[in-house]
Amino acid sequence: MNMKRGFYIGRFQPYHNGHQSVLEHIAGEVDEIIIGVGSAQLSHHPDNPFTAGERVLMITRSLSLLGCPFYVIPIEDIQRNALWAAHVRSMCPPFDTCYSSNPLVVRLFTEAGVDVQSPAMYEREILSGTEIRRRMLSGEPWENLVPPAVVQVLKEIDATGRMQQISRND
Numbered sequence: 001m002n003m004k005r006g007f008y009i010g011r012f013q014p015y016h017n018g019h020q021s022v023l024e025h026i027a028g029e030v031d032e033i034i035i036g037v038g039s040a041q042l043s044h045h046p047d048n049p050f051t052a053g054e055r056v057l058m059i060t061r062s063l064s065l066l067g068c069p070f071y072v073i074p075i076e077d078i079q080r081n082a083l084w085a086a087h088v089r090s091m092c093p094p095f096d097t098c099y100s101s102n103p104l105v106v107r108l109f110t111e112a113g114v115d116v117q118s119p120a121m122y123e124r125e126i127l128s129g130t131e132i133r134r135r136m137l138s139g140e141p142w143e144n145l146v147p148p149a150v151v152q153v154l155k156e157i158d159a160t161g162r163m164q165q166i167s168r169n170d
């Protein structure tokens with residue numbers, strides 16, 4: 001039997017309720033999901049605070065009740081957009097469809113001949129990594145924007161302490 005696999009990529013800095021809603025939707029359409037953790041080599045930077053391993057933990061724990069098998073695969077950047085789709089495919093189980101609304105991702109996969117679908121955005125003004133990082137830095141509440149498992153992981157690694165410390169000048 002041929003498995004229908006869907007691919008979803010993000011930086012997940014951090015993983016939030018918008019990502020979770022998209023993945024719950026994709027789970028209804030495919031047999032297996034591949035989640036690519038992009039810019040995997042980056043961490044401890046204000047725009048990319050968390051390691052690939054920490055992001056794998058956030059995603060895996062949040063999807064424990066998804067009911068659809070999934071793989072979480074860190075993918076490092078390569079500085080060649082023209083080769084990026086092939087790079088991603090080389091790191092992942094074979095997939096039929098890429099789910100993305102990111103214009104560059106859509107373009108690169110379409111040019112590579114992959115079927116691309118663009119999921120709807122959920123409450124984009126607040127469900128965005130940028131907004132959640134801003135709140136964590138300024139000490140505003142952010143916990144309601146991410147799954148409970150992500151709150152647990154971020155507290156475990158002292159995420160706000162890390163973000164506030166690496167954003168200071170010496």
Ligand code: ATP
Nearest residue numbers: 009010011012018101102121122124127128129130
């Ligand atoms: P950042 O602000 O750091 O770019 P982000 O919220 O855009 O964070 P990404 O990891 O860049 O998160 O996004 C991964 C994928 O999730 C992208 O395709 C993005 O369009 C999508 N996405 C982000 N936020 C939402 C949302 N609220 N609803 C649906 N999809 C979303």
Ligand code: MG
Nearest residue numbers: 010011102129
């Ligand atoms: Mg983004």
